[in-house]
Amino acid sequence: MKDWDEREKDLYNEPKEELKIIVRADLARAFRRCVWMEVNETGLSPYEVQNLLIEELLKNRGC
Numbered sequence: 001m002k003d004w005d006e007r008e009k010d011l012y013n014e015p016k017e018e019l020k021i022i023v024r025a026d027l028a029r030a031f032r033r034c035v036w037m038e039v040n041e042t043g044l045s046p047y048e049v050q051n052l053l054i055e056e057l058l059k060n061r062g063c
Contacts (some may be wrong), residue, residue, distance in 0.1 A: 019054075031053075034053070035049050035050055035053070038052075038053075
């Protein structure tokens with residue numbers, strides 16, 4: 001397993017794109033809360049957690 005410094009270096013080298021979605025305020029708060037809970041539980045960065053959540057959503061929807 002890569003340590004944090006190696007993972008962070010990899011993250012900065014990846015191409016990134018901002019995704020802006022418009023959702024209800026309660027969904028936005030829930031998403032942010034979910035991200036921070038995962039960050040605190042796993043030690044991953046918010047960027048990593050957001051990517052994992054989106055990947056999971058897309059896989060579950062068969063996209």
